[in-house]
Amino acid sequence: MGFLISAMEMLDHKDDFIIYDCRYRLTEPEWGRQQYEKGHIPGAFFFDLNKDMASDVGVHGGRHPLPEIDEFASKLESTGLEDGGEVICYDDNLSGAARMWFLLKYIGFDNALILNGGIQGWIQMGGKIEYGIRERNLNGKLHINLREHLVVDHEFIHENREKVEIVDAREEYRYRGESEPIDKIAGRIPGSINVPYMNLVEGPYFKTVDEIKKSFMGIDKTPVLYCGSGVTSCINYFTLDMLGMHPLLYAGSYSDWISYEENPVERD
Numbered sequence: 001m002g003f004l005i006s007a008m009e010m011l012d013h014k015d016d017f018i019i020y021d022c023r024y025r026l027t028e029p030e031w032g033r034q035q036y037e038k039g040h041i042p043g044a045f046f047f048d049l050n051k052d053m054a055s056d057v058g059v060h061g062g063r064h065p066l067p068e069i070d071e072f073a074s075k076l077e078s079t080g081l082e083d084g085g086e087v088i089c090y091d092d093n094l095s096g097a098a099r100m101w102f103l104l105k106y107i108g109f110d111n112a113l114i115l116n117g118g119i120q121g122w123i124q125m126g127g128k129i130e131y132g133i134r135e136r137n138l139n140g141k142l143h144i145n146l147r148e149h150l151v152v153d154h155e156f157i158h159e160n161r162e163k164v165e166i167v168d169a170r171e172e173y174r175y176r177g178e179s180e181p182i183d184k185i186a187g188r189i190p191g192s193i194n195v196p197y198m199n200l201v202e203g204p205y206f207k208t209v210d211e212i213k214k215s216f217m218g219i220d221k222t223p224v225l226y227c228g229s230g231v232t233s234c235i236n237y238f239t240l241d242m243l244g245m246h247p248l249l250y251a252g253s254y255s256d257w258i259s260y261e262e263n264p265v266e267r268d
Contacts, residue, residue: 021045022099024050029050061256080138083141087104098114121205156248168189209243
């Protein structure tokens with residue numbers, strides 16, 4: 001698939017890219033940075049899910065609202081990124097890297113790749129590991145071309161329910177509403193179908209194009225993707241984009257949906 005790079009390819013061309021380490025754990029906010037400090041791909045900058053790839057949580061907007069664009073762009077520029085630059089995003093389970101890839105696409109930057117296999121694949125191929133922290137103290141220059149049409153909100157779903165296919169990327173038990181480990185209310189957005197992001201990957205590797213196509217078989221409307229907070233659904237976004245479809249991301253996702261008392265919830 002396009003916009004993927006293997007560890008072997010990266011080993012041969014690493015110096016051509018700006019590299020972002022996007023590891024995270026939802027329940028352990030400091031885990032990603034700790035893992036980065038313990039060992040990362042040489043030259044990589046760490047981007048924190050909560051502090052860099054999201055803005056402050058409010059009443060609405062979900063658990064990971066999109067970052068403030070000017071602030072996000074400034075952080076990218078501090079890694080030396082410029083309009084003609086090239087980026088590799090990696091983590092250990094593809095979802096953090098996919099979130100970063102989506103944010104770059106959202107601001108109009110298209111020269112970003114995801115490392116298929118993540119840091120595990122890098123190590124397995126004999127890639128070296130660097131320790132400590134690389135400070136973001138460079139001076140790049142980006143021109144933002146914000147693609148606001150890629151992101152929708154809960155009102156869009158209400159208004160366009162019959163025109164789109166609402167796709168829930170969460171695990172099946174959460175989609176069914178059997179239990180909810182993170183958000184306050186179990187359930188799903190009414191009318192949504194379930195394509196769990198785990199069905200699209202094998203550990204830190206994406207499945208084959210044919211396997212991914214099977215997961216999305218039957219979708220003939222514009223897919224609107226959501227998960228708990230707009231992170232793991234970026235895996236679904238990435239794969240659909242690679243298949244030539246034109247998905248939309250409900251960035252606030254289920255955690256935003258249930259923040260409005262009038263929004264209905266469906267359960268099995």
